Amino acid sequence: MAFLLHPTPGGERSRARAAGIVLVALFAVLYLLTLDDGLRPEELMGGDLITHQYAQVQGRPSNAPGYPLYTMGGWLWFRAGRGLLPAGYNPIRILSSYSTFWALVSLALLYALILECLAGPRGWPIAFLVTAFYGLTYFFWYYAVTTEQYTSSVAWTLAACLLAFKWEKSADLTPRLPLLADARRGGARGGEAPRDDRYLLALAFLAGVGLAHQVTVLIAGPPLLWFVLGREPRLLRRPRLIAAALGLALLPLLSYAYVYIRGSQHPEWRGVGVWTSNWRWFLSFLSTSQGRAELTWTLQPFLTAEFPALIWREMTWPGLLAGLAGLAALPRRRAAALYAILAIYLVFCWIDRLGNWFQVIMPAYALLAVGIAAGAAWLWDRAPGAEALRPAADGGPSAPSGRPPAQDAPQRAQSKHPERSDRRERSRRGDPRYSNIHPWRAAILLALVALAAYRGLLSYPRADASHRAEDTGLAPAWAILADDPPRGAAIFGTQPEALALSYVTGIWGQRPDLRAVTSEQARGLLPRVGFAATEAALPLVPLEISADARYSALGRTLAAVSAGGQEVRDESAARAGLAAWEHDFGGQVRLVGGRWGVNRATGETVIMLAWQRGPALDGEWSISVRLAQAGAELGQVDRAQPVFGMYPMARWRPGEIVMDAYPFRLPPAAAPDTLTVILYRQTADGFENLDLFRHELRE
Template identity: 50%
Template sequence: MSLLTLDRRGRWGLFLLLIATAILYLATLDNGLAPADLVGGDLITHHYAQAQARPANAPGYPLYTIGGWLWFHGLRLIAPAANPIALLSSYSTLWGLLSLALLFGLLHHFSGRVLAVSLGLSAFYAVTYFFWFYSVTSEQYTSAIFHTLALAALAHAWDHAPRDRTLLLIALGLGLALAHMITVLLLGPGLLLFLLSKQPALLRRGRLILHALGLALLPLLSYAYVYLRGAAHPEWWGEGTWATPQAWFLSFLSTAQGRDELTWALGPFTSEFPRLIWVEMTPLLLILGVAGWALLGRRTFLFYALTALLYFLFCYIDRLGNWFQVILPLYPLILLGAGVSLGRLWQRFPAHALRGALILLLLALILLKFTQSSPRAMQRDRAGDTGLRPGQAILAVDPPAGAAILAAADETLALDYLTGVWGIRP
């Protein structure tokens, strides 16, 4: 993909970015569980899913979970003595680093190969709280960010050199959202408008459309994994009563919990929505981001502005739920626009003093964001991560194989995790 081709300085910049970020994330990687983590929630669900190849939280995230299972068990073969919690968390780190690499490549292209801009904005994004936090804990959001950036990269690659193969990859990428984080499809309307505004005749190419639809629907086959694993293990079904595996499967796919969080009535903003958006991105970069979309032309502006509008509307409906997770893939798209704006400023004002001021501004933003994020993003060796201690105390006594253990609730949860995920006892 030519727009992601890096020059020598760009390759060195990317190398430094990934090395520094990897060190930071590994130093803050989640390696323990609080007692409340074991009771329930997305994090513990992903742990069990990736350790035991079971469906994650609804609708199961089949492709992500299968990848996580391969990642976890592959690392355990390489480092059997390593902390399993850290290994599970590192799957998010993998997607976080891949997202940063893709963001850097796009920024380097759209900023006019201005290394200070592409490296500065990528480093800023690396230390934003939500991206940092979800890069060191077991959640699927960094993979959704990579997914979104990959679709944007494919769209711009096709715009630069229109090829049917790229369109089919876009169709497959959109279809992957059906088997992953469905809200990534909020990018879809703007992306389709971006494509059709350049080549309206695409709507008359029936054979290409059929091929694209086939590829888009192909990832749905991965839900067979959810059904088969669930049917084989009714004990994984969770709360509720279902007469058949089919009834459980349909109920599971309906994501009732996520729908229950939606608020369909009009009402005021909350203390967090939309305030967290400019807290995360800063007002300056939000303004530069929208301005940068406009600088890329009408079609690109409509692509990203429509995407932002759909995200905002959906998050308004979800304002009493986990909207702050849903909106995460939009943030790097804002930074792409900011990269365009800052790249134009860099090229328009070649004086060393002005460029130095721009570098100082980026450094100040990185330092400010790092200072704000680091206390909350630090997940390594937390004092409250005592959830496994009750189970470890029981196993330290070395009870005989097959012994029946009468345990309290916290001990049972810890033992289940130690045996089911750590594999301490068969």
């Protein structure tokens, strides 16, 4: 451990860089293993997640004000993922991984920002552990594996702070504390060298990106502007620099043209409302009325069940207190800027306490993590032997206490690696600063490890978005597709079924020829080509579409719906693809064919039977279908009326062929070998059987 914490000067930077790469790689694996891969039914009904997914797939504006830069980036990400990954790959994972990308960028920036605040690469163990703690906080983890934009907002805030601090350091300021001072670039001590304007121009461009992204990130703008102008007030007397900065800040705003163009091309994407022109809609959209409606401008309720309790639940009490106190260990102006950002976030989140403040506040948690690292470094420097880490004027290690540097010079000159010689010599003498890590510092590292581990264990059950049992939102669509509906079929289903089908056909790309229709649209299709209805929606057909429509099952879930006046379809066409399961039930009803198989969506064994009305139907008959294996019954399905109980035989026309589905949920090892079909009806004395059909099933 001593070797890791006291590396040779030439290896400090590479060791810190390697640690950062390992950190990001570990979190990439963690986030990919817990990546969202399904949808809950309520997520399909609306909300930020589904809005972002459709926006990034279709290139449409997202929630107001549209997040144009983020959405266009997501559109490119999705297209690239579709092109590089195998066909049929889960698109939810591709869309969610866009958030993962920004989460990894955020962690890399947080690691770099902490190193910047801890005087460079020597503080990498603290930076590693504190960044890991933040990456394991619940909200950051959850939004890193689901389709949201909040991890990119964290990245924006960290990038802005890092640029401001890098700009400050570019003037060659004098160091203050070993792990907390700015690393030196060399140069004169007599005054500050000119700072690098490129950092300011990058900050200006970043401000424009914030305006074209999540505008709440601009909370960090005023404190950072104060930080910059407080360091160099003369910037206000440089009109060319100001003009260049304004130009760069305005440049990202051109992306709002995309919002206007796409909204004009697709009025159906605009949402609820009536606008007399495209411009009126555009200006209304940019005003973010929905977001403003969530703000609370009254004192009551002053606090809520979640505000501010979620803050210490997220950061933990030790992490929150350490973060707030630790920021004070930073140089005065840096600390003041970060405290100001946190204060503004607190005020804004209080105003938004009845809205989504817990999402808006996420960048503030990252700044608290910087405070944790600064506080840990402050304690680190107060361990016995801390002077050994204090940089000398030339940036190298200081001489041992009690001995002038000049006396060591000849010995160091004789060694090819003087620092290694010094370390070996001091280790031989038993100096605890080099032979072992001091218990004080070991305790600091162990405390950070414990904090990260505790937060990770709390977050994992809730943040893991993979393979969730409640992700059943798309199940209705897969059940529809399992019935292999005819090409170009219009599907009438319930709202959850229609939403699921639209997602699977539009985003997943499965059977894009299918489309979900409303009852009004289905009513228009019925006289011409008919449509298909789901089992759940079939009871709505006589109520909302037509009371005399005719039905025939297409499979476990779907039924074909045709107009009552249409001719009876050709018998040979109706029996296509069916086995010759034929039986005449007393001249009243004929079984003219059938098939069986396992439904790929539900896993049920489905028996499909084709019935035809005979010339002498005498009332209604119930149908009982049974499966057996080696003489032992496996299951029984009874239907009072065919086609999901919606099409009584009395409505059939003579010669009409009606398909009906009978699903069985069999034990895993079951292998049915016998099919039995009985037509019966209930009488005053019990039951009357019309006839029985038995058939041996073969694979």
